[in-house]
Amino acid sequence: MGAVLSAIVPVFLVASAGALVRRRLDLDVKTLSALNLYLFIPALVFSSLSKQVIEWSLFGQFALATATVYALSILFLNVIAQLRGLEGSHKS
Structure with missing residues (x-):
């Protein structure tokens, strides 16, 4: 039970603080979203x-799996490009 509370309580504290700040201050949501996306996350x-x-x-x-996914993607896309008759720089 203690592990669950130690994980949930901080989330609720941050959400509560955000709700209080939202009520007290007029904040620009676009700026906050950009800060969240480019800094905090x-x-x-x-x-x-x-x-x-x-x-x-x-x-x-993990490296082998990643390389396999890339190789299969390249192979698949080359087959699709050939079926559509694309050549040269049009393949990419």
């Missing part, structure tokens, strides 16, 4: 990733 992702323990044995599998 990348900071959160970086913070979360920097705290993770990297298992190097899984890194090779």
Whole structure:
């Protein structure tokens, strides 16, 4: 129960603080959205990733899976381009 509360309470505190600020101040939603997208979300992702323990044995599998997806995508798109009769710079 303590683990659930420690995960949920901060979310509700931040949401409550946001609701109070919204009522007290007239904030521009477009500016806040841009700040959120370009500053806060990348900071959160970086913070979360920097705290993770990297298992190097899984890194090779991930790299292989990524390379396979790219290779299959390129192959598939080349087949589609040939079927549509595209050549040269029109393929990309």
